[in-house]
Each structure stands twice: as structure tokens, then as C-alpha cells.
Amino acid sequence: MKSLYLLIPISIIFVSIALWVFFWAVKSGQYDDLDSEAERILFDQDEEPEQQGSSQNGRKDDSGELL
Amino acid sequence: MTIQSCYHCGLEVPPDNDFALVIDGVRRAMCCPGCAAVASTIMQNGLQRFYQFRSAPSGKIYPDSIENSSDNPFADWDLDEIQQSYVSETNQGIKTLRLAIDNISCAACTWLIEKHLGKLPGVVRVAINGTTHRGELSWQPQSIHLSQILMALRQIGYDPRPINSSSNLSPSVNERRDLLLRLGVAGLAMMQTGMVAIALYAGSFQGMAPEWQTVLRLVSALFVTPVVLYSAQPFFRGAWRSIKTGHMVMDLPVALAVGLAYCASIWATFADVFSDSILLAGGGEVYFDSIAMLIFFLLLGRFAEQSIREKNLRLLDRGTLLPPVALQVFPGQSPAVAEKRVPIATLAVDDFIRVDAGRVIPCDGIIEQGRSQISEAVLSGESRPVDKQTGDSVYAGTVNGANPLLIKVTAVGEATSLSAILQLAERAAAEKPPWAMLADRLAAMFVAALLVIAALVASYWWLHEPARMLWVTLSVLVVTCPCALSLATPTALTVATTLLRRQGFLIHRGHVLEALPAINRVIFDKTGTLTEGDLKLSAIQRSEAADQRSGEISNQRLIGWAAALEQGSEHAIARAFQQQLPRGFILPAVEQQTFFTGCGVSAVIDKQQFFLGNLAWVCEQAAIPRHCVCSGVRAQQHKHCIEVALACTGLIKKDPRDEQQETGEARKSWLALFYFADQLRASALEAVEQLRQRGLKVSLLSGDRSPTAADIVAPLELRDCQFGLLPQQKLDVVRHLQTTKNNMPGEKILMVGDGINDVPVLQGADISVAMGRASDLSRIHADATLLGTDLTMLPRAIEIAAKTRRVIEQNIGWAIGYNLVALPLAAAGYVAPWAAAIGMSASSLLVLLNALRLSRQDSGDAQPLIERPYEAHYEQPVMKSSS
Numbered sequence: 022m023k024s025l026y027l028l029i030p031i032s033i034i035f036v037s038i039a040l041w042v043f044f045w046a047v048k049s050g051q052y053d054d055l056d057s058e059a060e061r062i063l064f065d066q067d068e069e070p071e072q073q074g075s076s077q078n079g080r081k082d083d084s085g086e087l088l
Numbered sequence: 089m090t091i092q093s094c095y096h097c098g099l100e101v102p103p104d105n106d107f108a109l110v111i112d113g114v115r116r117a118m119c120c121p122g123c124a125a126v127a128s129t130i131m132q133n134g135l136q137r138f139y140q141f142r143s144a145p146s147g148k149i150y151p152d153s154i155e156n157s158s159d160n161p162f163a164d165w166d167l168d169e170i171q172q173s174y175v176s177e178t179n180q181g182i183k184t185l186r187l188a189i190d191n192i193s194c195a196a197c198t199w200l201i202e203k204h205l206g207k208l209p210g211v212v213r214v215a216i217n218g219t220t221h222r223g224e225l226s227w228q229p230q231s232i233h234l235s236q237i238l239m240a241l242r243q244i245g246y247d248p249r250p251i252n253s254s255s256n257l258s259p260s261v262n263e264r265r266d267l268l269l270r271l272g273v274a275g276l277a278m279m280q281t282g283m284v285a286i287a288l289y290a291g292s293f294q295g296m297a298p299e300w301q302t303v304l305r306l307v308s309a310l311f312v313t314p315v316v317l318y319s320a321q322p323f324f325r326g327a328w329r330s331i332k333t334g335h336m337v338m339d340l341p342v343a344l345a346v347g348l349a350y351c352a353s354i355w356a357t358f359a360d361v362f363s364d365s366i367l368l369a370g371g372g373e374v375y376f377d378s379i380a381m382l383i384f385f386l387l388l389g390r391f392a393e394q395s396i397r398e399k400n401l402r403l404l405d406r407g408t409l410l411p412p413v414a415l416q417v418f419p420g421q422s423p424a425v426a427e428k429r430v431p432i433a434t435l436a437v438d439d440f441i442r443v444d445a446g447r448v449i450p451c452d453g454i455i456e457q458g459r460s461q462i463s464e465a466v467l468s469g470e471s472r473p474v475d476k477q478t479g480d481s482v483y484a485g486t487v488n489g490a491n492p493l494l495i496k497v498t499a500v501g502e503a504t505s506l507s508a509i510l511q512l513a514e515r516a517a518a519e520k521p522p523w524a525m526l527a528d529r530l531a532a533m534f535v536a537a538l539l540v541i542a543a544l545v546a547s548y549w550w551l552h553e554p555a556r557m558l559w560v561t562l563s564v565l566v567v568t569c570p571c572a573l574s575l576a577t578p579t580a581l582t583v584a585t586t587l588l589r590r591q592g593f594l595i596h597r598g599h600v601l602e603a604l605p606a607i608n609r610v611i612f613d614k615t616g617t618l619t620e621g622d623l624k625l626s627a628i629q630r631s632e633a634a635d636q637r638s639g640e641i642s643n644q645r646l647i648g649w650a651a652a653l654e655q656g657s658e659h660a661i662a663r664a665f666q667q668q669l670p671r672g673f674i675l676p677a678v679e680q681q682t683f684f685t686g687c688g689v690s691a692v693i694d695k696q697q698f699f700l701g702n703l704a705w706v707c708e709q710a711a712i713p714r715h716c717v718c719s720g721v722r723a724q725q726h727k728h729c730i731e732v733a734l735a736c737t738g739l740i741k742k743d744p745r746d747e748q749q750e751t752g753e754a755r756k757s758w759l760a761l762f763y764f765a766d767q768l769r770a771s772a773l774e775a776v777e778q779l780r781q782r783g784l785k786v787s788l789l790s791g792d793r794s795p796t797a798a799d800i801v802a803p804l805e806l807r808d809c810q811f812g813l814l815p816q817q818k819l820d821v822v823r824h825l826q827t828t829k830n831n832m833p834g835e836k837i838l839m840v841g842d843g844i845n846d847v848p849v850l851q852g853a854d855i856s857v858a859m860g861r862a863s864d865l866s867r868i869h870a871d872a873t874l875l876g877t878d879l880t881m882l883p884r885a886i887e888i889a890a891k892t893r894r895v896i897e898q899n900i901g902w903a904i905g906y907n908l909v910a911l912p913l914a915a916a917g918y919v920a921p922w923a924a925a926i927g928m929s930a931s932s933l934l935v936l937l938n939a940l941r942l943s944r945q946d947s948g949d950a951q952p953l954i955e956r957p958y959e960a961h962y963e964q965p966v967m968k969s970s971s
Contacts, residue, residue: 047265060195
């Protein structure tokens with residue numbers, strides 16, 4: 022049980038760090054836009070294959086037909 | 089034939105027109121040249137994946153905003169004087185501007201904008217916020233003009249509006265961040281204390297060394313202290329305000345409970361530490377975990393409520409009314425310096441300005457020179473333009489329809505009549521009858537009852553067992569903590585607000601849902617509210633000559649001629665003609681087009697002279713005897729209509745027998761009479777009927793003076809109509825109805841309006857609803873906004889509000905019932921802290937679930953206005969191409 026004397030202070034330090042990071046993130050505006058940031062990563066995902074050639078386009082059409 | 093929807097904006101493609109484009113090898117239908125132009129720009133820039141990513145159709149593009157691309161509409165923004173108050177510049181010469189952007193509908197839009205603008209040479213940085221629809225733009229002025237960037241944005245279908253740099257972050261952003269920080273602190277602390285609390289609860293069952301109990305309680309105290317001092321601040325502040333003003337709100341019992349529970353827990357903790365030195369030995373309980381949880385959930389509710397309200401407001405935000413620049417004229421100067429574009433802020437009284445046709449007049453003034461038709465829709469809601477000539481006054485915000493005007497400035501900024509109406513509105517708001525919220529009325533009773541009971545319990549234990557008095561009294565106060573009670577109202581209101589929002593009824597002020605069921609009179613404005621607010625072609629009377637050649641002269645051809653004659657005019661009638669034509673209809677070419685203000689227009693089409701305008705003028709111009717034009721029938725049938733005549737010279741010449749006449753004088757003939765009227769909204773009749781069925785009185789207050797006004801609303805059979813009222817008079821009528829007379833309580837009034845002239849009365853009514861197309865100012869000052877045109881949404885909103893009220897009552901009933909059961913147990917000293925915590929959480933959860941029930945009801949029959957296109961057009965999964 023004595024280990025708690027070490028573990029509790031460590032957990033307090035971790036919580037403080039988490040709080041500090043949270044304050045920094047909110048104040049630098051990272052939580053201002055909760056809608057588009059989550060999807061942004063999906064948009065740029067296949068940037069490279071897109072530019073390789075026109076063969077991609079054929080497959081794109083298929084996805085279009087499903088609409 | 090199946091109905092196709094536009095690939096870009098999702099609207100229906102008119103059957104006989106198609107501006108299809110081939111995108112990724114597939115032919116895509118487009119509804120208009122505007123959408124086609126935007127789509128092809130997106131294609132040319134290799135950004136076609138936008139169409140796969142987006143989760144909502146894009147905003148409708150109006151062709152005229154694209155077509156005149158040779159004349160950059162943003163050219164004014166290149167002027168240094170204008171940029172001064174909008175643009176900041178770094179030492180390296182990089183300029184930065186903040187923008188509000190219209191038409192952003194989903195996250196893919198932000199991607200598209202950032203990609204497209206990022207490719208322009210000279211653009212340093214683009215960052216768009218998809219939630220607030222705002223963005224920041226940095227560029228190097230030596231390599232690109234600001235106007236070019238803004239134009240590029242418009243070419244892909246978004247409308248930018250620069251934001252004044254002096255207004256720092258909008259207050260809502262700061263408020264939101266502030267609340268989020270408090271919420272985060274409470275959340276983290278809740279998790280930590282929850283963890284520790286499990287150990288403590290386990291300890292109270294299994295036994296635990298007092299040493300460890302004290303340590304764990306100290307740890308909890310450490311985590312909860314910032315929650316009480318920082319996160320709970322809004323509740324303490326609200327409580328303090330309510331004590332000062334003597335107006336009880338729910339914050340007071342919350343603050344009381346949190347404060348007392350915290351103090352008692354701290355006392356219990358430290359009483360253990362210094363057990364020998366303090367008069368009260370240990371034995372008290374700690375409630376740290378309950379405090380953190382209560383505050384976290386209350387803040388979460390507030391955060392959700394604020395987000396919804398912000399979203400609602402953002403849907404309406406259309407930015408400023410007035411243009412940034414005016415064309416100042418310096419009479420008597422040499423022509424080279426006689427005119428200069430200046431920011432409107434620098435204009436002063438007695439300056440001269442020129443306002444071209446189609447431009448917004450930036451200040452109040454008197455016409456020095458010129459004659460034109462001015463649309464004062466922004467002030468009166470009346471779309472029909474007013475004739476003005478030299479010596480007449482014009483007002484800021486109104487639109488010059490026909491000819492350039494030289495105007496002498498009489499008032500700028502705060503002094504304009506626009507501002508005067510706003511001041512009237514502010515006064516009305518200050519005198520608005522306060523609506524006592526149910527929860528707040530309860531709070532007053534609750535606090536009183538709580539204090540009385542606590543006092544009784546304390547005195548009982550003081551007499552019988554003084555040592556336990558403090559702890560038992562505290563546990564009574566904590567157990568009766570109004571957790572469920574304080575959640576009862578906001579949860580139901582949040583759910584109902586979201587539900588209404590989905591159906592196109594946006595609520596901006598908290599009292600609307602509670603006050604709606606209590607309304608007993610609904611007052612409508614006429615123009616733009618009960619009626620569509622626009623002139624529509626309601627009938628065509630063809631001449632005999634036209635009838636004889638009906639094969640050749642179709643109605644559409646007649647309208648085509650009329651539309652061609654009116655080409656370039658901003659007049660409401662010109663728009664009405666345009667609307668009648670199928671999109672993409674090619675107008676005949678016109679020559680020698682001349683507008684005669686207040687009379688009509690003449691022009692040459694296909695070598696024939698045409699006249700379009702009021703009957704007397706057309707008859708005179710075309711030298712047609714008045715009696716030839718049939719008029720007997722029309723007076724009766726179309727007496728509330730505006731009449732426009734079309735005539736031409738020498739049209740009927742193809743008949744060989746007429747050849748001879750033709751050589752002499754060109755044959756003149758009238759072709760048709762067009763009748764225009766403002767029309768009742770399709771839903772008006774049903775909405776009024778439904779409101780009556782609910783036992784509500786319905787009346788009409790209109791600013792319209794014209795004798796036709798009463799005819800238009802006649803089908804509604806309103807008994808209580810008043811016409812020709814000024815804004816102040818409308819307000820007086822409402823005030824009069826609201827006052828108590830003969831011991832009868834005053835009426836509770838719901839006002840529906842749209843024009844700026846309605847703003848004061850909207851402020852004065854108990855609840856005000858603005859139409860979605862209303863002027864910005866009236867929407868800002870209204871309590872709610874009705875998107876779309878379906879007036880039956882009003883009775884439906886009242887219905888939902890009534891349901892919400894029932895749910896709130898159930899919730900409050902449950903919360904109070906729970907407290908009543910727990911109270912005697914706590915008073916007898918039987919409630920352990922863990923039992924109190926579980927009871928509290930369970931009853932809060934029940935309240936929440938009961939509120940969620942609202943959103944399941946009647947979501948089937950009502951058509952959601954906003955969310956629906958999102959679902960219908962959800963594109964196939966983004967991951968497709970990587971599979």
C-alpha cells in the first residue's frame with residue numbers, strides 16, 4: 022500500500038499535464054471547429070494515387086454510379 | 089420523365105434545360121449556367137474529388153453572380169483606404185484578412201476552398217473554419233490583388249465578406265472557449281474523484297485504515313477545489329446576480345448545494361486530520377465526487393445549449409447591410425478629380441455622392457439630381473419600388489433601382505433612419521414584459537422550502553443529539569441537491585430546440601418554448617409574411633390581335649418580349665417576368681432600350697418598336713385609343729393587381745393583306761395586359777385555420793397603405809385587421825393588447841413579421857418570429873426564425889412546445905418526488921453518501937431519458953427542412969477509391 026504514496030503524486034502530475042495541454046489546445050483555437058477537422062484527414066488520404074494516372078478515374082466512375 | 093437533380097446544388101433541373109457537364113467520364117446534370125460554371129472551375133483545377141467528399145449539396149449559384157466576371161465586383165477591396173480597417177500587414181509585407189464565407193455546407197467545402205485558393209500564386213496561407221464559416225487569408229500584395237483572390241472564391245461558388253479587423257474575436261468564440269475550458273476541468277476532475285470515490289466506497293464496506301481514508305479524501309479535495317473555484321463560477325455568479333436583483337433563478341439552489349457540500353466535505357476531511365484539536369470530531373461524510381459530477385453535467389447541458397443557439401444564429405448571419413464604399417462627387421472640380429471612391433465612414437453631412445442603378449444607398453440623403461425608382465424593401469418589407477425625384481429623401485439601406493442619382497448626404501452612421509428604428513427597437517426590448525421561467529419560479533419556492541426544512545431538522549437534532557446536528561443538516565441539504573431539478577428543464581428544452589431546428593424553426597431566445605403554449609393571440613404582418621412579398625404574374629389578358637395569331641404569339645413569347653424589354657432593370661416587375669421564363673430561355677435582342685421612370689420602357693426588337701408600361705402611357709406612346717383596350721372585365725377581376733400593358737408597332741405585318749397599310753404608317757397594336765399581384769402564401773390559409781382551431785385569436789397589422797392590401801388577405805377572413813400603420817403604431821397596438829384591463833390579464837402575443845419596420849413590434853411582443861427571408865435586423869431582434877415558407881410550422885411549433893412543457897412538468901414532478909422521499913431518510917440520518925450519489929445520478933438519468941422521448945415523437949410526419957438534403961445526397965463512402 023505504501024506504493025500509493027508514489028503513485029498518487031504521479032497521477033496528479035499527469036492530470037496537471039493533461040490539463041495544461043487542454044488549456045493550450047483550446048486557447049490556440051484547436052477546438053473552435055469541431056466539424057470539419059475530423060474529416061480533413063480523409064480528403065488528402067489518396068492524394069498520391071490520384072495523380073498517378075487515368076486508370077484511377079475508371080474506378081471513380083463506378084463509385085459515382087452508386088449514387 | 090424522371091426529375092433530375094443538379095449535380096452541384098441538388099435542386100431540381102428544369103425539364104427543358106440542361107447544362108450538363110462531364111465529370112469523371114459521367115454526364116452530370118446541372119440546373120443552371122451558374123452551377124455549371126462553378127463545377128467546371130472546380131474540374132479545371134483538378135478538385136473534382138470535392139464531389140465525393142462532400143456530405144451536403146452545395147449552395148445554389150445564381151448565374152448573374154458568375155456571368156459578369158469581366159467586371160470584378162470586389163475591385164473596391166483593392167483600395168488602400170478600404171483595406172485599412174480590414175487588413176493587417178506584417179513587416180515582411182504579407183497582408184492578412186479575416187473573412188466570413190457564405191454557402192459553406194460541409195467539411196469538404198473547407199477542403200475545396202483551401203485547395204483552390206492555396207494554388208493561387210501569392211497566397212501564403214488559407215485557413216477556413218467549417219463551424220463558424222469564417223476564415224483567415226494571408227497573401228503577398230505584390231504578386232496578387234485581394235480582389236483576384238475574392239473573385240477566385242466566388243468562381244467556385246462561395247461568397248466572401250471581409251470582416252472588420254477592429255472587431256476582435258467575436259464574443260461568442262471567447263464564450264465558447266471559456267465554457268469548454270470549465271467543462272474540461274470539471275470532466276477531468278470528475279474522472280479522478282470518481283476513481284478515488286470507488287476506493288472510498290469500497291473502504292466504507294470492507295473497512296479501511298483511517299490514515300488511507302484521510303489521504304484519499306485529501307486527494308479528492310485537491311481535484312475538486314478547481315472545479316468549485318473555477319468551473320462552477322458561472323453558477324455562483326448567476327446566484328449572486330439573482331440575490332442582488334431579487335429574481336430567483338435555478339443557479340441559486342445549485343450554488344447553495346455546491347457551496348455547502350464542498351464546505352462540509354472539506355470540513356469533514358480536515359476534521360479527521362486535526363481530530364484532536366477541533367470541537368467536532370470526525371464522522372462527517374465527503375461528497376466530492378457528487379459535486380464534480382453535478383457541475384460537469386450542468387456545464388455539459390449549457391455547452392450543448394450554447395452550441396445549438398450559435399448554430400441557429402450562424403444560419404442567419406448574412407453580414408452588413410451597407411456597402412463599404414461610396415462614390416463621392418465634388419461638384420465644381422475638374423472632371424479628373426470630380427469623383428472618388430471613398431469608404432462610407434469618411435462621408436459627412438452635406439457631401440455629395442453618386443449612387444448608380446442597382447446599388448445600395450449608403451446613407452440618408454436628399455436627391456439633388458436624377459429620378460429613379462427605389463426599393464425600400466429593407467425598411468418596409470414592401471417589394472414594390474417607390475418613385476423618387478429631385479428633392480425627395482432617400483434612406484440608408486434602400487436600393488436604387490433604375491437611374492444614377494446624385495444625392496446630398498443628410499445623415500450618416502448612427503443618425504440614419506435605419507439606426508433610429510433600431511433605437512426604437514432597443515427601447516421596446518427594455519420594456520418587454522418579462523417571462524418568468526417555470527424553473528426559476530420553482531427555484532424561488534425550492535430555496536425557501538429547503539431553508540425552512542433545514543432549519544427544522546437542525547433544531548430537532550440540536551434538541552436531541554447536538555453532536556450530530558451539523559452532519560445531519562448538511563446531508564439533508566446535499567441529498568435535496570436540485571440535481572435532477574436543475575436538469576429537468578434544460579434537457580427538455582435542448583431536445584425540443586434541436587427538433588424544431590431540424591424542421592426549420594430556429595429558436596434564439598430561451599423563453600420561446602416555455603412561452604409558446606401560453607400565447608393567446610397571433611399577429612401577422614402582411615407583406616412578406618402572410619404574402620410572398622414579391623410580385624407574381626397572376627394573369628395575362630391577350631388582345632384580339634394576339635389571339636388571332638395564337639400559333640405564332642404564344643404566352644411565353646409575350647413574356648419573352650416583356651422580359652427582354654425590362655432587361656437590366658432591378659424592378660420587381662422585371663424579376664417577375666424573368667421568373668415566368670424557363671431557365672436558359674434566350675431573350676430576343678433589344679436595341680434602343682429607354683426607361684421612362686414611372687411610366688415604362690420602350691425598345692426595338694426585331695425592327696419593331698415595343699412599349700411596356702402602365703396602360704395610359706403605352707396608349708399614348710403607341711397612339712392606341714384607350715377604348716380599344718378591353719378594360720371592363722379587368723377592373724373587377726384584377727382590382728388588387730398592378731397592370732402592365734405591352735404594345736408594339738407593325739407586328740401584324742406578315743398578313744399579305746396588310747402590306748398596303750404598312751407602307752403608310754406602321755400599324756400599331758396592343759398585345760397583352762399583364763396583371764401582377766403579391767400573393768398569399770400557399771400555407772397561409774391552413775396555418776390561420778389551425779391556429780384558430782387551437783383557440784388562438786389571429787390578427788393582422790400591416791404597414792401597407794394601398795387599397796389593395798385588404799383584398800389580398802380577404803380569403804383568410806381575419807376579423808381584426810389594421811392597415812397603414814407606422815412602426816410606432818404597431819408597437820402601440822401590441823402594448824395596448826398586452827396591458828391588463830378590467831381585471832382581465834393582458835394577452836400574450838406572438839408576432840410574426842419580416843421587415844425592418846417590424847423590428848420594434850417584434851421586440852415588444854411576448855414572442856416574435858421573423859420569416860427566414862426577412863431583413864437581417866429583424867431576424868437578429870426576433871426570438872425565433874421560421875426558415876422556408878411553410879406557415880403551418882407555427883401551429884406545429886406551438887404543438888411541440890406544449891409537449892415539451894408536459895415533459896418538463898413530468899421531469900420536475902419526478903425530481904421533487906425523489907427529493908421528498910430522500911428528505912425524511914436524510915433527516916433521520918440514514919443516508920450514506922454512496923446511496924445519495926447513486927440516487928442523484930439515477931434520477932438525473934431518468935430526467936434526461938424522459939427529455940429524449942420528445943425527439944422520437946412526430947419526427948415522421950414533419951418534413952425536416954435543413955437536415956434532409958444532407959442525408960439524401962450523402963455520397964458514397966470516401967474510402968471507395970482506396971479499397
